[in-house]
Amino acid sequence: MALFYVRRYGGEDEQEEEAEAEDRARVLLERLQQQARARQLQKQREAQPQGREGPGDAGLSPGGEPGQGKGKEKRKRESEEQPSAHRQKKLKTKQQPRSPSEERAGTEEAADGSSPTKKKKANRKKSKVQQERTEADSEEDIKQQENRNNFKNRSNKRKKADEETQGDEKEKKESSEKAEGNQTTEEELPLAASGEEADCPPSSTMIIGDYDAKPVQKVQPFLPQWLAQPKRVQKRIKDNLCPISDVPGIHPRLLKKLQMNGIESFFPVQAEVIPAILQSASNGYLLGRGGYRPKDICVSAPTGSGKTLAFVIPIVQVLLDRVVCHVRALVVLPTKELAQQVSKVFNIYTDGTGLKVALITGQKSFAKEQEVLVQKKVTGYCSLADIVVATPGRLTDHINQTPGFSLAQLRFLIVDEADRMIDDMHQNCLNQIVKAAFQGENDSGFMLFQRTKPGPITAASSCSPQIPLQKLLFSATLTQDPEKLQQLDLFQPRLFTSVYSEKNRDGTEAEQDTNNKYTLPEELSQCYVPCDLNSKPLLLLYFMLKMKFTRVLCFTNSREASHRLFLLVQAFGGVTVAEFSSRLPPNERKRTMKEFDQGKIQLLISTDATARGIDVKGVNYVINYDAPQFIRTYIHRVGRTARAGTAGVAFSLVLRIQERRFLRMLRDAGIRDIQKHPVKGNSLKPLVQQYEAALCKLEKTVKDERAQKRA
Numbered sequence: 001m002a003l004f005y006v007r008r009y010g011g012e013d014e015q016e017e018e019a020e021a022e023d024r025a026r027v028l029l030e031r032l033q034q035q036a037r038a039r040q041l042q043k044q045r046e047a048q049p050q051g052r053e054g055p056g057d058a059g060l061s062p063g064g065e066p067g068q069g070k071g072k073e074k075r076k077r078e079s080e081e082q083p084s085a086h087r088q089k090k091l092k093t094k095q096q097p098r099s100p101s102e103e104r105a106g107t108e109e110a111a112d113g114s115s116p117t118k119k120k121k122a123n124r125k126k127s128k129v130q131q132e133r134t135e136a137d138s139e140e141d142i143k144q145q146e147n148r149n150n151f152k153n154r155s156n157k158r159k160k161a162d163e164e165t166q167g168d169e170k171e172k173k174e175s176s177e178k179a180e181g182n183q184t185t186e187e188e189l190p191l192a193a194s195g196e197e198a199d200c201p202p203s204s205t206m207i208i209g210d211y212d213a214k215p216v217q218k219v220q221p222f223l224p225q226w227l228a229q230p231k232r233v234q235k236r237i238k239d240n241l242c243p244i245s246d247v248p249g250i251h252p253r254l255l256k257k258l259q260m261n262g263i264e265s266f267f268p269v270q271a272e273v274i275p276a277i278l279q280s281a282s283n284g285y286l287l288g289r290g291g292y293r294p295k296d297i298c299v300s301a302p303t304g305s306g307k308t309l310a311f312v313i314p315i316v317q318v319l320l321d322r323v324v325c326h327v328r329a330l331v332v333l334p335t336k337e338l339a340q341q342v343s344k345v346f347n348i349y350t351d352g353t354g355l356k357v358a359l360i361t362g363q364k365s366f367a368k369e370q371e372v373l374v375q376k377k378v379t380g381y382c383s384l385a386d387i388v389v390a391t392p393g394r395l396t397d398h399i400n401q402t403p404g405f406s407l408a409q410l411r412f413l414i415v416d417e418a419d420r421m422i423d424d425m426h427q428n429c430l431n432q433i434v435k436a437a438f439q440g441e442n443d444s445g446f447m448l449f450q451r452t453k454p455g456p457i458t459a460a461s462s463c464s465p466q467i468p469l470q471k472l473l474f475s476a477t478l479t480q481d482p483e484k485l486q487q488l489d490l491f492q493p494r495l496f497t498s499v500y501s502e503k504n505r506d507g508t509e510a511e512q513d514t515n516n517k518y519t520l521p522e523e524l525s526q527c528y529v530p531c532d533l534n535s536k537p538l539l540l541l542y543f544m545l546k547m548k549f550t551r552v553l554c555f556t557n558s559r560e561a562s563h564r565l566f567l568l569v570q571a572f573g574g575v576t577v578a579e580f581s582s583r584l585p586p587n588e589r590k591r592t593m594k595e596f597d598q599g600k601i602q603l604l605i606s607t608d609a610t611a612r613g614i615d616v617k618g619v620n621y622v623i624n625y626d627a628p629q630f631i632r633t634y635i636h637r638v639g640r641t642a643r644a645g646t647a648g649v650a651f652s653l654v655l656r657i658q659e660r661r662f663l664r665m666l667r668d669a670g671i672r673d674i675q676k677h678p679v680k681g682n683s684l685k686p687l688v689q690q691y692e693a694a695l696c697k698l699e700k701t702v703k704d705e706r707a708q709k710r711a
């Protein structure tokens with residue numbers, strides 16, 4: 001716009017030209033006055049003592065601008081400089097060189113001598129000289145202005161530095177570093193910098209969004225007190241055995257039974273948990289201690305540490321005095337095999353007591369199971385079982401479809417492998433059990449003792465005798481996620497958990513935070529073998545045939561993988577091998593497990609169906625043929641060996657691409673003592689020829705199986 005203005009009016013209108021010349025003269029005068037003032041100021045400052053100078057003076061530009069005016073003076077000078085800079089800018093725009101046509105017109109006018117008067121000529125000459133001088137001045141002014149701005153920037157920095165000297169040493173350093181970082185930018189943009197003093201925050205101000213590296217505190221999950229401060233249980237079994245007679249309150253009958261079964265001492269978890277359960281039922285199974293509802297109990301202890309006996313003994317003891325048969329204890333487990341195993345232990349300790357144990361897993365027909373649960377009499381239905389051991393699916397079927405099957409008198413609800421049972425799949429079943437337990441009136445007829453849904457204890461609620469329902473949760477990998485446990489609606493729970501310890505540098509052991517950490521049996525040795533996909537079958541054969549491994553439980557990640565590996569090893573020959581997965585009928589699975597238990601099978605290739613809870617004595621090795629994807633799977637798989645204080649070794653075949661993730665998974669769970677155990681390719685070479693022949697056989701077998709399926 002300014003350029004347009006100059007072109008349109010420049011040199012046409014004499015009056016305007018004059019006004020313009022006057023304007024320029026005025027501006028020039030002002031500038032000269034300013035320069036004079038600046039020089040005066042400089043002299044004044046030079047006359048002042050040097051002591052006021054800040055440490056930043058050395059950084060002045062070679063232009064030698066005076067640097068250390070007091071704030072007041074500086075502000076005054078700046079207020080003077082700013083408008084002049086503005087005017088100067090305007091002037092510079094106005095004083096753009098004329099266009100050649102305009103210049104030509106002027107020259108032509110003078111040549112033909114037609115109209116301009118002498119005065120006008122003189123004026124024009126004078127204004128031209130003035131214009132040239134103004135242009136020269138304005139250039140010089142711009143330079144000066146730049147210098148002033150540079151000076152201002154530096155004096156800002158010096159001011160900051162002065163402020164910082166009052167602050168602590170560290171802040172000063174950071175701030176001056178920042179100022180230095182900004183210096184280049186400010187010097188590159190001197191005109192823009194003039195107004196910056198007001199915008200610039202004081203050095204003590206924290207700039208939000210500034211990315212200074214600061215240590216960020218990790219957010220710790222908030223745990224309820226019962227989870228944060230559990231009762232610690234020693235995990236070293238052998239060093240912490242407790243003679244059975246030393247545990248108070250065990251019934252002599254049960255002591256005898258224990259001895260008869262070769263149990264002279266309790267394992268640490270049993271020595272802690274058995275008295276706790278017995279104490280909570282010290283008033284009999286109908287009332288809690290002092291008439292109050294007993295606390296729920298959660299137990300998280302390593303695989304093979306004897307958790308089963310920790311609930312079997314106290315439950316049998318509490319129910320020894322029962323008069324009428326009702327379902328008083330219900331044990332829920334995720335698999336048929338586990339339920340079978342636990343019911344076996346109950347059978348041992350209830351034998352000869354009159355207590356009856358029913359196994360409900362779907363292995364028998366529904367009608368047969370009903371027969372062991374209830375009996376119809378003239379007076380109504382009566383229970384035939386005191387203790388029911390069940391899998392979730394079949395249990396809910398009986399709750400819904402078996403007339404007379406009542407949980408209204410249930411005193412103990414035991415959830416074994418509780419972390420798995422809390423999974424969505426089984427959660428619904430647990431809700432149904434609790435609902436059935438608080439159903440009240442039912443087909444079983446008269447109820448001597450009523451049961452109300454737990455709530456705040458009031459005078460009214462404590463008037464009539466209550467049958468408390470106590471929940472007992474057990475697992476080697478019990479979740480410590482309060483939200484998940486909340487789903488079980490636990491009442492003032494107590495947690496018993498194994499001590500997680502880490503070795504210090506000096507060899508001593510230090511207790512660690514148990515959150516999200518799992519403990520493994522002390523006697524377990526862990527190794528992993530880095531390998532590639534093709535060498536995995538050879539490695540398994542190498543372990544079995546060259547290393548002479550015996551009693552090996554080998555895990556794969558799928559039924560198909562188990563089956564193929566079984567066929568391959570069978571085709572290779574030289575190893576007594578069997579497979580175990582849900583693709584086999586229950587009878588065959590039972591038989592296989594028995595043979596493996598008896599030592600007739602040296603290698604059992606299995607899916608995770610045997611990973612949890614299965615107690616086979618004398619498993620020497622666990623081989624993770626397929627690396628487990630989850631830490632809990634790893635813990636339960638490797639826990640099939642090194643049980644009850646015996647030694648065991650776990651090998652994991654880990655593909656090289658899985659290695660980092662696998663190790664991180666273990667490290668995150670607090671497992672660090674795993675050894676790398678590479679096997680050289682040369683060791684596998686002698687097996688290759690026979691292996692290739694086995695592969696051909698396998699191909700043929702798979703084809704035959706497919707044909708059989710189709711037929």
Ligand SMILES: Nc1ncnc2c1ncn2[C@@H]1O[C@H](COP(=O)(O)OP(=O)(O)OP(=O)(O)O)[C@@H](O)[C@H]1O
Binds near residue numbers: 309
């Ligand atoms: N006090 C004891 N003395 C000797 N052996 C015992 C004792 N308690 C349990 N055992 C044996 O220890 C083995 C492991 O016990 P159990 O199956 O109860 O372990 P667990 O903690 O439930 O393991 P998992 O978590 O794998 O289910 C069993 O064979 C059992 O007979």
